[in-house]
Amino acid sequence: MTFSLRTKLIVPLLFIGALFAVLGAWVLNWVAEDHMRWQSVERSRLLAVAINETVEVMSELQEIRFAVEDIVASEEGISGISVVTRDPFVIWASSIHPGVDDDHASQQMLKVLMKSIEQGTFGHYLLPGGDIVTFYPLLSAGYNSQNYRDRFHSRVDPQVTDQAWGHAMAQVKLSPDEYRGVVYLRLDSSAIRAGAADIFVRSGIILILAVFCICVLGYAVFHRSVLRPIGHISDTIQRQKAGETATRLALNSDDEIGALGASFNNMLDAISERDQRLRTVVDNLPVALSLKTKDGDYQLINDKFSLWFSDLLDLTRSNPSEAQQLRLNYETQVRLRQTDMTFEETIAQVDGGYRHFTTTIFPLLDGSGKFTALGSASTDISERKAAEQEVRMLAYFDNLTGLPNRSLFGDRLQQALKNAERNGTCVGLLFIDLDGFKSVNDTLGHQIGDLLLEEVSLRLGQAVRSQDTVARMGGDEFTVIVVDLQADRANDDLALIANKIRNSVASPMILGEHQTFVTSSVGISIYPENTVKAEELIIQADIAMYHAKNSGRDAFQFFQPGMNAEMHERRRIEDQLRMAMENHELSVAYQPKVDTLTGELIGAEALLRWNNPLLGEVPPLKFIPIAEDCGLIIPIGEWVIETVVDTLKLWREQGLDMPRIAINLSPRQLRDQAFSQRVQSILNTAGLRPDSLEFEITEGVFLQEVEHSQSSLYRLRESGVGLAIDDFGTGFSSLSYLKKLPVSSVKIDKTFVDGLSVDPVDEDIVSAIVAMAHSMHLTVVAEGVETQEQYDFLRKVHCDAAQGWLTGVPMSQADLSDWLRQRERHREERAK
Numbered sequence: 001m002t003f004s005l006r007t008k009l010i011v012p013l014l015f016i017g018a019l020f021a022v023l024g025a026w027v028l029n030w031v032a033e034d035h036m037r038w039q040s041v042e043r044s045r046l047l048a049v050a051i052n053e054t055v056e057v058m059s060e061l062q063e064i065r066f067a068v069e070d071i072v073a074s075e076e077g078i079s080g081i082s083v084v085t086r087d088p089f090v091i092w093a094s095s096i097h098p099g100v101d102d103d104h105a106s107q108q109m110l111k112v113l114m115k116s117i118e119q120g121t122f123g124h125y126l127l128p129g130g131d132i133v134t135f136y137p138l139l140s141a142g143y144n145s146q147n148y149r150d151r152f153h154s155r156v157d158p159q160v161t162d163q164a165w166g167h168a169m170a171q172v173k174l175s176p177d178e179y180r181g182v183v184y185l186r187l188d189s190s191a192i193r194a195g196a197a198d199i200f201v202r203s204g205i206i207l208i209l210a211v212f213c214i215c216v217l218g219y220a221v222f223h224r225s226v227l228r229p230i231g232h233i234s235d236t237i238q239r240q241k242a243g244e245t246a247t248r249l250a251l252n253s254d255d256e257i258g259a260l261g262a263s264f265n266n267m268l269d270a271i272s273e274r275d276q277r278l279r280t281v282v283d284n285l286p287v288a289l290s291l292k293t294k295d296g297d298y299q300l301i302n303d304k305f306s307l308w309f310s311d312l313l314d315l316t317r318s319n320p321s322e323a324q325q326l327r328l329n330y331e332t333q334v335r336l337r338q339t340d341m342t343f344e345e346t347i348a349q350v351d352g353g354y355r356h357f358t359t360t361i362f363p364l365l366d367g368s369g370k371f372t373a374l375g376s377a378s379t380d381i382s383e384r385k386a387a388e389q390e391v392r393m394l395a396y397f398d399n400l401t402g403l404p405n406r407s408l409f410g411d412r413l414q415q416a417l418k419n420a421e422r423n424g425t426c427v428g429l430l431f432i433d434l435d436g437f438k439s440v441n442d443t444l445g446h447q448i449g450d451l452l453l454e455e456v457s458l459r460l461g462q463a464v465r466s467q468d469t470v471a472r473m474g475g476d477e478f479t480v481i482v483v484d485l486q487a488d489r490a491n492d493d494l495a496l497i498a499n500k501i502r503n504s505v506a507s508p509m510i511l512g513e514h515q516t517f518v519t520s521s522v523g524i525s526i527y528p529e530n531t532v533k534a535e536e537l538i539i540q541a542d543i544a545m546y547h548a549k550n551s552g553r554d555a556f557q558f559f560q561p562g563m564n565a566e567m568h569e570r571r572r573i574e575d576q577l578r579m580a581m582e583n584h585e586l587s588v589a590y591q592p593k594v595d596t597l598t599g600e601l602i603g604a605e606a607l608l609r610w611n612n613p614l615l616g617e618v619p620p621l622k623f624i625p626i627a628e629d630c631g632l633i634i635p636i637g638e639w640v641i642e643t644v645v646d647t648l649k650l651w652r653e654q655g656l657d658m659p660r661i662a663i664n665l666s667p668r669q670l671r672d673q674a675f676s677q678r679v680q681s682i683l684n685t686a687g688l689r690p691d692s693l694e695f696e697i698t699e700g701v702f703l704q705e706v707e708h709s710q711s712s713l714y715r716l717r718e719s720g721v722g723l724a725i726d727d728f729g730t731g732f733s734s735l736s737y738l739k740k741l742p743v744s745s746v747k748i749d750k751t752f753v754d755g756l757s758v759d760p761v762d763e764d765i766v767s768a769i770v771a772m773a774h775s776m777h778l779t780v781v782a783e784g785v786e787t788q789e790q791y792d793f794l795r796k797v798h799c800d801a802a803q804g805w806l807t808g809v810p811m812s813q814a815d816l817s818d819w820l821r822q823r824e825r826h827r828e829e830r831a832k
């Protein structure tokens with residue numbers, strides 16, 4: 001049981017007060033009785049003196065009696081008076097004194113009285129009942145009662161003490177001549193007690209009042225100087241606990257309590273300063289901290305917590321937010337387990353963004369291990385998360401387009417195949433390669449090329465469903481994994497998707513200031529129809545894509561088993577071609593072009609030849625597209641130009657007449673911005689005029705590349721080099737278009753020449769081409785002329801020149817040299 005300080009003070013005070021009161025009463029009673037006794041003794045003496053003096057003046061006892069009786073009365077409490085004289089011996093007893101015979105004490109008293117008269121011993125005696133008896137001498141005449149009174153009053157050793165009768169309070173011994181009788185006075189104890197009681201009551205009240213006042217005063221002083229300051233201290237502590245840290249004690253006294261208050265305030269200042277420092281440290285920590293009471297109310301949060309976790313602090317919602325719910329779950333677990341837990345959380349920020357945190361929630365226990373509060377510490381890991389995301393993006397996503405890269409594509413494909421196996425569905429893999437992308441990249445620059453790739457990736461994403469995966473494999477190659485296909489309609493669905501992709505890619509694009517377009521070639525393989533292995537599925541889609549490309553581009557192809565062999569063949573050619581130049585396997589053949597009217601040589605066409613030890617003679621139509629695809633056409637094309645120029649130079653040096661040689665150009669060479677410069681440099685080095693060379697570009701390539709290659713074509717033309725449109729009539733070029741091109745001649749395609757003297761339509765076409773070209777001041781050459789009829793027709797319609805097996809097959813440099821010499825000889829002979 002605990003008692004307050006107030007109770008602890010009041011109870012002892014009451015006890016001490018009561019003790020004081022009891023002791024005081026006892027002492028008071030004793031003092032009052034003693035006082036009353038002696039006062040009675042004094043009165044008895046005074047009465048005796050008065051009797052003495054009365055006796056001295058008057059001899060009539062009766063008168064004395066009356067006088068004494070009058071004096072005795074009741075007020076003074078004298079219950080009995082007797083006067084006994086020796087000579088004459090008279091005994092007088094007062095009327096109110098009880099008869100001596102009845103009272104044993106009185107008998108005793110009488111003995112003492114007689115003894116007192118005989119021995120001259122007088123005094124005051126306290127009887128056992130409390131009465132006081134006085135034997136006062138009735139003095140002899142002439143004795144000064146004043147003198148006697150002084151002696152009587154002085155105390156002597158009691159001569160008479162009788163336990164049974166009484167106790168002598170004071171005695172005096174007189175010589176026989178000094179007294180002549182005795183005055184006997186008896187004081188009633190009740191009167192003494194009444195007097196004492198009166199004193200006791202009156203003094204007792206004063207005493208109690210005094211004790212009470214002392215207690216009250218003591219309490220008031222104690223309350224003011226101890227209890228009230230302690231109350232202030234307690235109150236201040238409570239307010240401090242409630243967070244009113246600025247509260248201080250208002251104790252102004254100079255005593256120990258004042259000193260205690262000052263020390264307490266100093267301690268609070270020190271705590272406050274320490275708290276402030278701690279708070280500054282806590283607020284500047286890069287960690288969000290919080291403390292929750294066991295009731296779940298926030299007790300403390302630092303600056304970072306209020307900045308980052310406003311979402312958690314928002315209690316206005318009817319339902320807790322996801323982040324709040326997550327916290328509550330962990331807090332509940334920490335309460336139950338009484339151990340700390342660490343987890344990651346994402347918190348919405350005021351600016352609309354999100355931050356990621358690693359948070360540890362820990363229980364706070366008191367000394368006895370009882371749970372008292374919940375603490376939390378959160379570290380901002382947003383940057384780490386972003387870096388991880390960045391790393392993930394770099395590892396799994398294409399930097400430019402944001403599409404899954406080859407690595408993630410591999411994972412997704414594996415996953416798609418597993419799901420398909422489980423669900424009994426099919427997966428389609430589309431391998432997409434852009435046609436003409438390299439042209440955009442080379443001519444408009446890489447920035448535009450990048451924009452194009454981004455645009456294509458967007459279009460691909462829009463062309464497929466969200467569950468399908470679009471990935472970039474690198475360069476201008478993309479893949480699409482199409483999932484959840486049903487076996488019976490997989491082919492139809494994939495054909496639809498491939499067409500959608502093709503059309504989407506082919507629509508014109510505005511890239512920066514340029515409008516351009518590319519097409520796409522799409523190869524398709526199907527799981528499990530073609531294979532169940534992911535790697536094989538990719539290779540098959542890739543092979544199918546090459547087929548689509550070779551079949552004329554802007555098309556899609558399903559993989560077919562036979563394609564594998566073609567693919568391997570293609571790879572073999574590419575591998576061998578890479579070493580062809582080094583191994584001197586390449587050569588140039590020259591096919592003459594003759595004037596149809598005069599039969600004179602007007603030039604020749606350079607035709608590339610490749611003789612490989614493994615593959616044998618490889619036709620240009622087989623290896624040139626591969627060289628174009630893998631980029632080998634650039635060094636090979638340059639080698640052809642150098643070889644042709646060297647040959648021309650040699651023939652000139654040998655005095656052989658070769659007016660001009662035409663070289664076939666691939667679109668890739670055209671897109672090279674430095675191409676025309678390199679050509680001029682080669683010609684300059686060889687000391688040949690620019691019009692010694694002519695470049696043949698097919699009509700299709702002309703149309704496809706004219707946008708990108710225009711500047712290159714113009715530069716070539718301006719330098720004086722001739723430009724011819726090869727395979728003219730197959731590319732649907734319009735006349736107005738032709739007018740704009742910087743060409744010097746057109747070559748009628750062999751298909752029209754084949755029809756001469758067979759198909760009147762072809763004849764009409766050839767006639768029209770010749771007329772039209774001439775109207776534009778272009779020279780017209782017919783290629784593939786094999787018969788005299790064809791030749792004759794061409795001459796009839798004024799086609800300028802003919803090229804074909806009729807006039808001359810493609811020949812090696814040496815053979816053509818001989819051929820030239822032979823012709824020279826013939827001419828000389830004719831001239832003779």
Ligand SMILES: Nc1nc2c(ncn2[C@@H]2O[C@H](COP(=O)(O)O[C@H]3[C@@H](O)[C@H](n4cnc5c(=O)[nH]c(N)nc54)O[C@@H]3COP(=O)(O)O)[C@@H](O)[C@H]2O)c(=O)[nH]1
Nearest residue numbers: 607608620621640664665666726783784785786803804805
């Ligand atoms: N970019 C480059 N392309 C080149 C180069 N060398 C050749 N080529 C291209 O290869 C295509 C095939 O050439 P080729 O197999 O040499 O065939 C040429 C002639 O041999 C052939 N020809 C010529 N006369 C006749 C004939 O009367 N009948 C007949 N059946 N064929 C004949 O025609 C080809 C020449 O065609 P063209 O170029 O259109 O004049 C070829 O198309 C070249 O483009 C090269 O170095 N670079």
